[in-house]
Amino acid sequence: MxxxxxxxxxxxxxxxxxxxxxxxxxxxxxxxxxxWADIALECERYLAPNGFGGVQISPPSENIIITNPWRPxxxxxxxxxxxxxxxxxxxxEFRNMVTRCNNVGVHIYVDAxxxxxxxxxxxxxxxxxxxxxxxxxxxxFPAVPFSGWDFNDGKCKTGSGEIENYNDPYQVRDxxxxxxxxxxxxxDYVRSKIAEYMNYLIDIGVAGFRIDASKHMWPGDMKAFLDxxxxxxxxxxxxxxxPFIYQEVIDLGGExxxxxxxxxxxxxxxxxxxxxxxxVIRKWNGxxxxxxxxxxxxxxxxxSDKALxxxxxxxxxxxxxxxxxxxxxxxxxxxxxxxxxxMLAHPYGFTRVMSSFWWPRDFQNGKDINDWVGPPSFEDGTxxxxxxxxxxxxxxxxxxxxxxxxxxxMVIFRNVVDGQPFSNWWDNNSNQVAFGRGNKGFIVFNxxxxxxxxxxxxxxxxxxxxxxxxxxxxGNHCTGIQxxxxxxxxxxxxxxxxxxxxxxxxxxxxxx
Ligand code: AAO
Numbered sequence: 001m002x003x004x005x006x007x008x009x010x011x012x013x014x015x016x017x018x019x020x021x022x023x024x025x026x027x028x029x030x031x032x033x034x035x036w037a038d039i040a041l042e043c044e045r046y047l048a049p050n051g052f053g054g055v056q057i058s059p060p061s062e063n064i065i066i067t068n069p070w071r072p073x074x075x076x077x078x079x080x081x082x083x084x085x086x087x088x089x090x091x092x093e094f095r096n097m098v099t100r101c102n103n104v105g106v107h108i109y110v111d112a113x114x115x116x117x118x119x120x121x122x123x124x125x126x127x128x129x130x131x132x133x134x135x136x137x138x139x140x141f142p143a144v145p146f147s148g149w150d151f152n153d154g155k156c157k158t159g160s161g162e163i164e165n166y167n168d169p170y171q172v173r174d175x176x177x178x179x180x181x182x183x184x185x186x187x188d189y190v191r192s193k194i195a196e197y198m199n200y201l202i203d204i205g206v207a208g209f210r211i212d213a214s215k216h217m218w219p220g221d222m223k224a225f226l227d228x229x230x231x232x233x234x235x236x237x238x239x240x241x242x243p244f245i246y247q248e249v250i251d252l253g254g255e256x257x258x259x260x261x262x263x264x265x266x267x268x269x270x271x272x273x274x275x276x277x278x279x280v281i282r283k284w285n286g287x288x289x290x291x292x293x294x295x296x297x298x299x300x301x302x303x304s305d306k307a308l309x310x311x312x313x314x315x316x317x318x319x320x321x322x323x324x325x326x327x328x329x330x331x332x333x334x335x336x337x338x339x340x341x342x343m344l345a346h347p348y349g350f351t352r353v354m355s356s357f358w359w360p361r362d363f364q365n366g367k368d369i370n371d372w373v374g375p376p377s378f379e380d381g382t383x384x385x386x387x388x389x390x391x392x393x394x395x396x397x398x399x400x401x402x403x404x405x406x407x408x409x410m411v412i413f414r415n416v417v418d419g420q421p422f423s424n425w426w427d428n429n430s431n432q433v434a435f436g437r438g439n440k441g442f443i444v445f446n447x448x449x450x451x452x453x454x455x456x457x458x459x460x461x462x463x464x465x466x467x468x469x470x471x472x473x474x475g476n477h478c479t480g481i482q483x484x485x486x487x488x489x490x491x492x493x494x495x496x497x498x499x500x501x502x503x504x505x506x507x508x509x510x511x512x
Contacts, residue, residue, distance in 0.1 A: 016208070016226075016242045016243055016244050016245040016265075016266045016267075017244075017245075017266060017267050017305060017306065018241075018242075018244060019053065019054065019107075019109075019207070019208060019244045019350055020107060020207050020208070020232065020237055020241055020244055021053030021054055021107060021207075022053060022105040022107075024051070024415050024418065025051055025052065025053030025054075025105070025106075025415060026053060026350075026351065026411075026414045026415050026418050027052060027053055027344065027350075027351045027352065027353055027411050027414055027415075028052065028053055028054040028055060028056055028107075028109060028350075028351075028352050028353070029047065029052055029054075029055055029056070029352070029353040029354075029355050029402045030055075030056040030310075030313070030314065030352055030353070030354050030355060031055050031056070031057065031058075031355050031402075032058060032073075032314045032354070032355060032356055032357065032375075033058050033073055033076075033087070033088070033357055033374070033375035033383065034057070034058070034088065034355075034375075034383075034386060034398075035087075035088050035089050035093075035383050035385065035386075036057075036088050036089035036093040036094050036096070036097040037089060037093055037096075037097070037385070038385055038386040039055055039057065039097050039101065039108075040093075040096055040097040040100040040101060041386075042055075042386070043055070043097075043100060043101035043104050043106040044100060044101075044104050045388075046403065047101075047104075047106045047402075048104035048105055048106050050408050050411065050412060051411060051412050051415045052106060052353075052402070052411060053106065053107065054101075054106055054107035054108065054109055054207060055101065055106060055107075055108055055109065056109045056111060056210055056352060057088070057108060057109070057110060057111060058076055058086070058088060058111055059076045059077065059079070059086070059110075059111045059112070059113045059212070060084050060086055060088065060094055060110060060111075060201070061079045061081065061082050061083070061084065061086070061112075061113060061197070062079060062080050062081040062082070062083045062084075062085055062086065062128045062129050062130040062132055062143070063075050063076045063077070063078050063079050063080060063086060063118070063128065063129055064078045064080050064118045064119075064122050064127055064128060064129075064134070065127050065128070065129060065381075066078075069372050069373075070374070070381075071087075071374045071377060071381045072372035072373070072374050073314070073372070073373070073374045073375060074320075074372065075374075076113075077113055077180075077212065078113075078116075078117070078118035078119055078122065078180065079113050079116075079117055079118065080117060080118055080127075080128040080132055080134040080141055080143065081128060081130065081132045081134070081141060081143035081144055082143075082144060082193075082196075082197035082200070083128075083130040083132060083143060084130075085129050085130040086129050087129065087374075087375070087377075087381070087382065087383045088383065094204070095204055098204050098205040098206060099205060102205050102235075102236040103236075107206070107207035107208075107236075108205070108206045108207060109206065109207060109208045109209065109210060109244065109246075110198075110201050110206050110208075110209050110210070111209075111210045111212060112194075112197075112198060112209045112210065112211050112212060113212045113213070114183070114194045114197070114198075114211065114212070114217075114225070115177070115180070115182065115183060115185075115212060115213040115214075115216045115217050116176070116177060116180035116181055116182050116183055116213065116216075117134075117136075117139075117141055117146065117180070117181045117183065118134070118136055118180065118181060119136065119178070119179045119180055119181070120136055120137075120161075120176065120179045120180075120181055121136065121179060122134075122136035123135075123136060123137070124136060124137060124138075124140075128143070130143075136181065139151050139153075139181055144193055146183070146190070146193070149184075149187075150183060150184055150187060150189065150190050151181055151182060151183060151184055152174050152175070152176075152182040152183065152184045153182075155174040155184070155186075156171070156174045156175035156176070156182070157170065157171070157174070157175075158171055158175050161175060161176055162175055162176050162178075162179060163175045163176065163177055163216075166255050166257075167255060167256060168256075169256050169257050172215060172216055172257060173216055173217060173218050177213060177216050182216070185217055185218065185221035185222070185224075185225070186218075186221055188224075191221070191224045191225040191228065192225075192228065194225045195225045195228035195229060198225070198229055198243070199228070199229060199230050202229065202230050202231075202232060202233065202243060203230070203233060204233070205232075205233045205235065205236055206243070207232060207237070207243065207244055208243045208244025208245060208246070209243060209244070209245055209246070210246050210247075210248060210269075211245065211246070211247045211248060212248050213248060214247035214248050214249050214262060214268075215248070215249045215250060215251075215257055219261050219262050219264065219265060222247070222262070222265050223264065223265055226245060226265055226266070229242070229243055244266070244267075245265055245266025245267065246266060246267040246268065246269060246308040246350075247262045247265060247266060247267070247268050247269065248269050249262055249268050249269060250269070250271050250321055250322045251268075251271065251272070252271055252272055252275060252322055253272070253300075259302050259306075260302065263302075263303075263306050267306050267307065267308045267350060268302060268306055268307065268308065269308050269310075269313075270301055270302055270307040270308065270309050270349060271316070271321075271322050272299075272300065272301055273301055273307070273309045273310070273343075273348075273349065274309075274310055274311060274312060274313070274316060274327055275316075275322065275324050275326055275327060276299060276301075276326075277311060277328070277339050277342065277343065278311070278312075278324075278326035278327045278328045278339065279326040280292060281328060281335045281338055281339045281342075281447065282326060282328070282335060283431065283447070284326060288429075288430055288431050289427065289430075289431040289432070289433045289445060289447050290427035290428070290429050290430055290431065290433060292342070292433060293425055293427060293433075295346060295348060296346075296347075296348040296349075297348075301348070301349075304347070304348045304349055307348065307349035307350065308349065308350050308352060309343060309348065309349035309350065309351055309352065310343075310351070310352045310353075310354060311327075311328055311329075311336065311339045311340050311343055311354065312327050312328060312329045312336075312354050313352075313354060314354070314356075317329040317330075317354065317356060318359070318361075318368060318371040319367065319368055319371050320371065329354075329356070330354075330356055330399050330401050331361065333404075334500070334501065334502075336401075337404065337406045337407065337469075337501055337503075338445060338447065338501070338502070338503055340353065340401075340406075340407050340410060341406060341407075341410045341443065341445075341469065341503055341505060342443075342445070344407075344410035344411060344413060344414045345410065345413060345414070345417070345435070345437065345441070345443040345505065346422070346435075347420075347421070347422050347437065351414065353401065353402050353407060353411065354401060355398075355399065355400055355401050355402045356399040356401060357375045357376055357397055357398055357399060358376070358397045358398075358399055359373040360373065375397075376396050376397030376398065384396045384397065386398045386400070405469075405471075405472065406468075406469050406501055409468035409469065409472055409505070410468070410469075410505060412468070412507075412509070413441055413443075413468060413505055413507050416440055416441055416507045416508060416509050417437035417438065417440040417441040417507060420437035420438030420439070420440045420441070421437070421438050422435060422436075422437065423435065423436045423437065423438055423459050424436040424442070424456070424457055424458065424459045426454075426456050426457075428448070428452075428454075430448050431445070431446070431447035431448040432444075432445065432446050432447070432448050432452050432454070433445050433447075434454075434456050434493070436458055436459040436460070438459065439459050439460055439461065439508075440460075440507055440508050441460075441505070441506065441507035441508070442456075442458040442459065442460055442505070442506050442507075443503065443504070443505040443506075444456065444493045444495065444503060444504045444505075445495075445502065445503040446495035446496075446497055446499075446502040446503065447502065448497060449497050450497055451494070451495075451496055451497060452493065452494065452495045452496075452497070452502075453492070453493075453494045454492070454493055454494075455490050455491070455492050455493075456490065456491060456493060457488075457489050457490050458485055458489050458490070458491050458506070459489055460485050460489060460506070460508065461485070461489075461508070461511075462485050462486055462487045462489070463484075463485055463511050463512070464482055464483070464484050464485075464511070464512045465482070465483045465484075465485065465506035465507075465510055465511050465512065466478030466479075466480060466481075466482060466483075466506070466510045466511075466512055467480040467481040467482070467483060467504045467505060467506060467510075468480070468505050468506070468507065468510050469501050469503055469504055469505050470499075470500075470501065470504070472510065473509075473510045473511075473512065476512065477512070478510075478512055481504060482512070483504065483506050
């Protein structure tokens with residue numbers, strides 16, 4: 001019995017579900033393809049003042065430079081070494097970003113690409129973003145170093161060496177994902193090199209990792225390199241803090257590999273959340289918002305304390321990974337804001353907000369032929385800075401969804417209602433729904449095609465509140481709709497189906 005308890009305690013110690021965001025900060029934002037210099041500025045001028053807990057950054061490790069097509073965003077998922085220079089910046093800029101963000105209480109989460117190196121057809125030369133030599137054909141990466149011994153070629157049993165069938169877990173773990181050279185994670189040497197890379201980042205001060213392509217690694221092999229990780233840097237984190245781990249596993253059901261196999265290592269990306277919430281808000285397949293009453297585990301999603309959730313990610317917003325037409329993105333702003341508002345108001349999961357760049361989307365025969373287009377850049381391929389317009393939106397092709405008033409204010413809403421129970425659900429059996437978070441916040445949606453006029457019990461103290469969707473509280477006045485709550489906690493809500501944003505959100509920090 002004693003031994004069992006000790007084992008259980010050890011298990012809990014290394015499995016990392018806690019994002020270590022500062023108290024009262026409950027979401028992170030993926031600043032996809034941003035430069036380190038811009039992220040440092042954004043932490044100081046925007047993320048910290050608005051209560052964001054952290055930033056998921058694009059992979060910082062040296063990658064191959066691809067020129068055909070011209071500098072696609074996905075070249076960064078083809079590492080050639082673990083040196084820290086990429087289109088986002090060099091190591092000095094990386095360190096500067098981590099320090100400055102941590103100093104204002106915004107933590108950095110690294111996208112770690114450790115399942116593989118570059119594609120088999122990547123050739124050879126000094127074509128990495130730090131100028132490192134590599135040879136994809138001989139599987140030689142001297143800047144790590146990795147050599148042919150460190151890859152899975154012998155282990156993969158398919159004729160092509162590629163993953164041919166997702167119904168065979170051995171192929172998925174031991175063969176190449178879209179020709180990417182598959183590291184032999186059963187080898188202690190390979191595990192040690194990966195841990196060395198991650199520990200280097202931990203020492204610099206990062207708070208955790210998104211682990212790319214986790215489905216393509218055996219959970220036990222991942223545990224082996226995660227067990228080698230240090231505690232977080234005590235300059236910013238309390239002693240004994242372990243890095244936050246969230247594993248990218250696409251499990252929409254229908255394949256033998258399940259997200260649950262990875263729960264022992266940390267959190268897992270919940271792709272069903274993205275696909276299903278999009279379907280509901282779009283009202284496809286007979287779905288309606290009333291069905292969201294038992295959103296979460298009740299919908300077959302993984303346990304809330306294991307889930308990393310999002311409305312869209314950098315893959316599925318452009319048809320990569322488990323794309324699917326139901327996924328909502330900034331291209332459908334009205335529905336996107338509603339979905340993001342719902343996600344941030346609802347207690348399920350740890351939330352990640354997407355922040356994208358614009359690209360010339362062009363559907364031909366149902367497929368976006370420009371799904372590869374990289375971040376806004378100059379002719380020489382360097383990434384353009386993020387500029388900020390007078391109205392606080394971004395320029396230079398950066399979409400900055402996280403700066404949209406409705407989304408930013410819902411990030412704050414989530415912080416205000418943190419720890420409060422899901423309460424006072426109401427629905428009209430169609431697409432008008434409302435719910436609260438204890439006595440701290442309340443949100444109402446009208447996704448029907450008719451006017452909404454309803455008295456609802458909010459659970460909030462009496463008073464006048466400012467809707468943080470149509471506006472916000474500024475000083476002592478409200479730039480948006482005002483909501484009057486009576487002594488009984490009841491308020492009247494009227495939302496036109498024609499409204500720019502057909503939802504209203506109030507919380508105790510926006511009380512007038
Ligand atoms: C590029 C080129 C390739 C070339 C390669 C090497 O596009 O043609 O062979 O370089 O030269 C990104 C890009 C890739 C890019 C790669 C490397 O997306 O296009 O390849 O960088 O530059 C799988 C993985 C998942 C992965 C996702 C894209 O399981 O881990 O594919 N995501 C991560 C990153 C991603 C990155 C990589 C991994 C690689 O986020 O940005 O790739 O580092 C099924 C499986 C999924 C599988 C998808 C797609 O999904 O379940 O596990 O994701 O297929 O293959 C229904 C099903 C759903 C199914 C889906 C699609 O929805 O319900 O389960 O259909 O069939």
